[in-house]
Amino acid sequence: MSKLIDIPVKVEVYDTLSEWEVNTGEHGKILPKRMKGRFRTLKNFGMAIWLIYFIGPYLRWNGKQAVLFDIPNQQFHLFGLSLFPQDIWVLSLTLLFFAILLAAATSVAGRVFCGYFCFQTVWTEVFTIIEGKFEGNTPQKRAKFQAAPWTIKKVSNKVAKHSIWLVIAMLTGITFSAWFTDSFQLWADIFSLTAPLPVWIVMGTFTFFTYWFAGFMREQVCFWLCPYARLQGVMYDQETVLPAYDAERGEPRGKLSRQESKNQGACIDCKLCVAVCPTGIDIRKGQQEGCITCGLCIDACDSVMDKIEQPRGLIRYASYKELYKGIPTVPLIKRPRVIVYSLIMLLSVIGVIYGFSTFSPTEFSVIHERKPLFIRMSNGDIQNKYTLKLLNKTDSSLEIRYQISGLEAAFIDGLDKTYIVEPGKIVPVTALVRLPMNQQGKETLHDIRFTATSVNTNDISDSYDAVFITP
Template identity: 60%
Template sequence: QTVWTDIFTWIEGKIEGSTPQKVMRFNDAPWSVDKVVKKTVKHFLWLLIGLLTGISFVAWFTDAYQLWVDLFSFNVAMFAVIVITAFTFGTYLFAGFMREQVCFWLCPYARLQGVMYDQDTLLPAYDAERGEPRGRIKKGQEQQDRGSCVDCHVCVAVCPTGIDIRKGQQEGCITCGLCIDACDSIMDKVKQPRGLIRYASYKELHHNDAPIPLNKRFRVYVYVVILFASLAGIINGFMTLSPTEFKVVHERQPLYVRLSDGSIQNKYTIKVLNKTKETIVIDFKLEGLEGATLHGLSTMSVAPGKIIPVTALVRVPEDAMISDLMPINFIGEVEDNSAIELHYSSMFIGPK
């Protein structure tokens, strides 16, 4: 969200003005040809980025090259069109208009942080004791008459979530530290020591306590255990990734067909995604349902990175149907590679 918001505001800054004041002046100005052109270009670029985001998301789950071919030949699946449209307008809305409101109200990160903090946690914080009373530097005023904060609002302007850190730690803070750098640069200019906004704990700021080393804090060990458990889960997930994806979808219309010889026929769409770098040849068979025979599909060849959908028909003699709903297993055996197993449990539907 932060990256997309930055890109959108960068485009806005380049077209409408580099500061919030310039953008406001541009928006308040009466409508003119120049204003219409600039607004059109801005919204076009925003929508274009949203569209590319949607296409990238869909490409993550399908053959990316085929997706681009389908897009240029206007032959994209309806579900992909819906997802791309949702992402296009979602990105346009979230990064173009809602911006930091998404961080505040939709992102779980701030809530997670709130749960993990305690009074010893180091966070970007404003040293109110040193900074107050804040105020702009006036000619002839002595430094001891005022705090270090010159009330320049630079820390607020750079904050991606629009927080005024001088009001205290807030749930929308993503601890990016931009306000620290911004304030340090102001302190350099007014010849004051850096660190008016700095990483400090609540206890350090309010009770002058020294920071507790990380190795003496129990919750740090708990977090380390959780972190390593998560990493182990991710590594295990990668190590046990299947080299293929195999799905069998039962066609709903019609649920079954009775053939002239009395046997019952069901139709399935079989999809195989080959994630290996070699072409694989798969021999299909059925298990688990007595008398079931496979038609329209026996062997399939799938190129690397390709996903192939095919239609398969399964027929079962009527006397083998002891129920209207019978389990059936689709098995795929990869030629020259017995390590890859394709297995999918589905249902065969007959008359009641």
């Protein structure tokens, strides 16, 4: 990949316009203009994904909560499957997939996560819409509302706005808790004031920070508090496509009345791209720290270009090389970074599919007694001691019978009955395996297999290969 200094600037106007702009919040909260467009539609779809957060805990499966992170019992229930700490590698691969997906998306199209999916962006958008309903949906209307004298209508609008904000913040906290306990029982405990202390702590924490961050700090969270907002900048390269202003085509700017001039650029300086920006930046000044690559400025500019009968794309997703050197954007399949990311994600998906396809309803292990490795009985027989542990991952009790195979002459003591293993529990069983003196042979290690079979469920059986040690 070429270094930045190796790429000559196509037009000097980019350097003239470039200005690092940081919104410190001194001019009040941003109230972006809402308008239709293809990127606004994509943003709405991205925001709608968060409905899963609010709906997910209330889905039921076989009479139980479909998705439940049961931390006290160290279990994760997913549509009838129960994952235990032994299965954490499947969850780790899932998290790895999403982490690499985030990095891949950033390297391809910048901070699209921030622009379309980030909870701070989504909650801020919702709070802004609510504020616009009660206090005016444009900066001018809101300024007029704030300057108006305090009347019953103004007070009622203020109270209604903050009440709805608080309700949403409280629902956010309650829903978070609902992923970790039975959701319907949670509501009953809250209304009866019998919920555990951690629930009240989570509710209070989420209510406060959601209300404060989405209602007041808004884009300042992205500027000053979010570490990922800073980290994503180092994931860009010169092929990353970002919302960018085509200065060569747009400059010099001028009013619409001067568009007939030969020296006039396509930009009419309407500032609509600034008005719709959720973080209040001017994309025409170059890539800014506050840009969340949501593309709303593209929608705004395209709408203006349509009205003045100019081609779209004055502001568009474009790479550094495309704007500054005139090199077309490199296809994704030819970008080494994207290829590496894709391979890691593919391996993660394969691992997750393998994990779920080979998922076992039990976890069976056999521990050989180490001190001593064996005991010579008074009659010359050799005895090995084992501890059998079977984890029941199902939702019902299992009646387990243990057997051994592979060492035909051996006989076992302690496994002459069945054992009841409750859901999510482990029942350790001690097994004493003896080998007669006349069957020991010259070998010191003998293969032996322990098998655990459910008596009350025909399709559940698990085995473990161990060794029997002789002198």
